[in-house]
Amino acid sequence: MLSIRDLHARIGARNILKGVNLEVRPGEVHAIMGPNGSGKSTLASVLAGRAGYEVTQGTVEYLGRDLLAMEPEERARAGVFLAFQYPVEIPGVNNAYLLKAALNAIRKQRGEPEVDAFDFLSLIRDKMKLMQMDESFLSRGVNEGFSGGEKKRNEILQMAVLEPKLALLDETDSGLDIDALRVVANGVNGLRAPDRAIVLVTHYQRLLDYIEPDVVHVLSDGRILRSGDKSLALELEKRGYDWVRQEAAVA
Amino acid sequence: MNAALAGESLASYGAAFESARAVAGATEAARSQAFARFAELGFPSARDEAWKYTSLRRLESRRFQAARRSCDALDSPDVAVLSPHRVVLVNGAVAERSGLPAGMRVRTLDEALRDGEPQSTLLRVPAGGGTERFAALNVALCADALVVDIDERAAPEQPLHLVLVSAGAEARMAHPRLLIRAARGSTARIILHHAGDDAAEQFVNSFVEVEVATEAKLHLYRLQAAGTRSFLIERIEATVGARASLLMHDAALDASLSRLDLNVRLAAPGATTELSGLFLADGARHLDAHVRVDHLAPDTTSLVDYRGIAAGRGRGVFNGKAVVHVDAQRSNARQTNRNLLLTPGAEIDSKPELEIYADDVKCSHGSTTGQLDAAALFYLRSRGLGEREARSALTRAFAGAVLSRMDLATYAAAVHAVLDERLTRLLDTPA
Numbered sequence: 001m002l003s004i005r006d007l008h009a010r011i012g013a014r015n016i017l018k019g020v021n022l023e024v025r026p027g028e029v030h031a032i033m034g035p036n037g038s039g040k041s042t043l044a045s046v047l048a049g050r051a052g053y054e055v056t057q058g059t060v061e062y063l064g065r066d067l068l069a070m071e072p073e074e075r076a077r078a079g080v081f082l083a084f085q086y087p088v089e090i091p092g093v094n095n096a097y098l099l100k101a102a103l104n105a106i107r108k109q110r111g112e113p114e115v116d117a118f119d120f121l122s123l124i125r126d127k128m129k130l131m132q133m134d135e136s137f138l139s140r141g142v143n144e145g146f147s148g149g150e151k152k153r154n155e156i157l158q159m160a161v162l163e164p165k166l167a168l169l170d171e172t173d174s175g176l177d178i179d180a181l182r183v184v185a186n187g188v189n190g191l192r193a194p195d196r197a198i199v200l201v202t203h204y205q206r207l208l209d210y211i212e213p214d215v216v217h218v219l220s221d222g223r224i225l226r227s228g229d230k231s232l233a234l235e236l237e238k239r240g241y242d243w244v245r246q247e248a249a250v251a
Numbered sequence: 252m253n254a255a256l257a258g259e260s261l262a263s264y265g266a267a268f269e270s271a272r273a274v275a276g277a278t279e280a281a282r283s284q285a286f287a288r289f290a291e292l293g294f295p296s297a298r299d300e301a302w303k304y305t306s307l308r309r310l311e312s313r314r315f316q317a318a319r320r321s322c323d324a325l326d327s328p329d330v331a332v333l334s335p336h337r338v339v340l341v342n343g344a345v346a347e348r349s350g351l352p353a354g355m356r357v358r359t360l361d362e363a364l365r366d367g368e369p370q371s372t373l374l375r376v377p378a379g380g381g382t383e384r385f386a387a388l389n390v391a392l393c394a395d396a397l398v399v400d401i402d403e404r405a406a407p408e409q410p411l412h413l414v415l416v417s418a419g420a421e422a423r424m425a426h427p428r429l430l431i432r433a434a435r436g437s438t439a440r441i442i443l444h445h446a447g448d449d450a451a452e453q454f455v456n457s458f459v460e461v462e463v464a465t466e467a468k469l470h471l472y473r474l475q476a477a478g479t480r481s482f483l484i485e486r487i488e489a490t491v492g493a494r495a496s497l498l499m500h501d502a503a504l505d506a507s508l509s510r511l512d513l514n515v516r517l518a519a520p521g522a523t524t525e526l527s528g529l530f531l532a533d534g535a536r537h538l539d540a541h542v543r544v545d546h547l548a549p550d551t552t553s554l555v556d557y558r559g560i561a562a563g564r565g566r567g568v569f570n571g572k573a574v575v576h577v578d579a580q581r582s583n584a585r586q587t588n589r590n591l592l593l594t595p596g597a598e599i600d601s602k603p604e605l606e607i608y609a610d611d612v613k614c615s616h617g618s619t620t621g622q623l624d625a626a627a628l629f630y631l632r633s634r635g636l637g638e639r640e641a642r643s644a645l646t647r648a649f650a651g652a653v654l655s656r657m658d659l660a661t662y663a664a665a666v667h668a669v670l671d672e673r674l675t676r677l678l679d680t681p682a
Contacts (some may be wrong), residue, residue, distance in 0.1 A: 048633050049632075049633070050629055050633075051625065051629065071632070071638070072629060072632040072633050073632045073633075073635050073636060073637050073638070073641075075633075076632070076634055077635045081633075082633055084630065084633075087630070088624075088626045088627050088629075088630040090624075090627045090630065090631070090645070090648065091648065091649070091652070092645075092648025092651045092652060093631070093644045093645065093648045094625075097644070098631065098634060098636075098644075099638050101634075101635075101640065101644075102634035102635045102636060105634075105635035105637070106635050109635075129401060142630075143340065143646075158634065162634070162635070199674035220532055
């Protein structure tokens with residue numbers, strides 16, 4: 001589904017990604033872990049098409065298409081979803097409008113008719129219940145005045161409504177208390193499906209107690225140094241990141 | 252310093268004045284005096300602080316025919332009906348007065364003079380300020396003066412829709428003049444609607460005096476939809492009495508060059524004013540709003556929130572000034588101006604000013620000018636919205652903060668219709 005080969009990217013003159021290789025198949029959950037500054041968020045941003053990053057080398061193929069050649073909205077319509085580390089507050093654009101416009105953009109891409117108001121509301125209500133969100137959120141501005149936890153839940157709500165093929169979760173666990181973490185993890189687990197891939201970017205192992213990954217990668221200084229199963233995450237939790245770096249240096 | 256009116260310009264306005272004087276009757280002396288004042292002051296120069304960002308060179312170079320006294324229905328473009336009670340002025344002269352609500356009277360200058368209203372009230376020229384010259388020109392040349400009175404404790408259910416039309420194939424000037432008085436304890440809504448067409452350059456020099464008496468409440472909804480080639484200069488001079496309020500909305504949407512001077516005097520304890528405004532300076536429009544609030548008495552409140560959008564070669568100017576005078580203890584003056592530049596060639600000049608002479612007051616002012624938030628744009632696009640749709644949503648959200656406060660449905664709908672059409676066109680054009 002997603003094939004990243006030798007990806008190099010920089011911000012200004014600073015090289016951040018220095019040759020990332022990653023294969024993600026449908027149905028898989030990947031966790032990308034790494035210390036601060038390792039390039040985790042840059043990777044997620046490059047995949048979603050955020051401006052300000054320059055890809056200097058390498059390719060990213062998504063469902064047989066050149067992902068890097070697509071505009072951010074084309075990626076979204078083709079089924080890529082990024083749950084932001086810092087969801088943006090947009091006063092004056094309400095949540096219901098955004099959800100509906102986003103859903104219709106994706107449906108249009110699939111050749112489906114626009115969702116009607118009744119179906120839309122019943123869909124949203126179900127998903128909001130899942131995310132334990134109050135319906136009053138719908139008429140509020142996007143993320144406006146939301147707490148950190150509410151913003152993260154809103155990201156997962158959008159994801160649940162849009163049903164992406166490839167979900168990228170950028171530090172979705174950061175700033176969450178344990179109850180919110182459970183709600184968010186529930187939402188994500190509810191989306192696990194044979195035709196959907198999920199890539200979790202995280203600093204801590206904690207999230208992986210709730211969302212069990214198939215593959216864990218360690219990203220450090222812009223490269224994936226090691227990949228393994230979920231036991232790798234536990235080892236990282238115990239031993240920190242340094243030993244991976246040291247071993248890589250030796251090898 | 253001002254350059255006195257001279258040469259061709261003087262000859263042109265002088266000729267207009269001579270024909271106005273011929274039919275001035277009892278008001279001849281007042282009009283002559285006013286014209287002399289205008290000739291003395293002339294047009295403002297670039298050195299005039301009040302006109303620093305708005306040049307009138309283009310206006311000064313144009314020649315306009317005097318407005319006709321009779322009006323021609325053909326001159327009047329279709330204007331949306333925003334209330335069952337409507338008064339239409341075409342080129343400053345009354346063309347229609349229909350079904351006024353109980354408790355509201357509308358008289359012409361002649362009628363008011365016959366009723367014994369003093370000329371000094373009806374044809375006042377407030378001294379000073381950057382627009383005294385235009386107030387004087389207005390008195391010298393006004394075709395009529397409309398006196399709108401809201402009776403004591405009257406509370407008409409429907410608003411009064413005042414339409415000032417300047418249109419037609421010939422470049423004309425009009426000097427509409429209004430005196431609006433809300434008597435003690437009354438509550439009323441008035442829509443002040445400038446309308447026009449794009450056939451020729453029109454010059455509208457409007458003067459509006461507003462008096463809100465003790466415990467009265469006046470809502471004023473201004474809709475500036477003058478012709479796209481027009482020059483519009485308007486001065487609104489308002490005085491608010493004890494425990495009275497003037498609640499004003501402004502939507503400045505059209506004209507080639509428009510300048511609003513809104514001066515509000517909070518003259519007695521407990522007087523309040525709120526102004527919520529929006530301008531859309533796209534194309535080659537130059538839209539200027541000068542808002543000044545004088546707190547002259549204790550316990551007075553002013554809230555000003557004005558937003559501007561500029562695009563293309565458009566230019567916006569906002570000057571907001573609150574003056575808290577020495578006796579105005581416990582006053583509260585808040586002022587915000589937010590501006591959005593949609594394209595690189597557009598420009599907005601914003602100048603908030605505060606002068607405080609009392610010591611126990613709450614005052615704040617702030618001004619920001621920026622572009623659409625790149626992070627918000629990316630967020631929306633990452634959800635599948637096209638760039639155009641994302642820009643549109645963010646631009647509408649910016650205006651929405653002001654629009655959502657428009658508590659008169661017909662007015663809000665009229666503003667929405669213009670904004671929608673213009674923003675759609677604007678956002679379809681690549682930046």
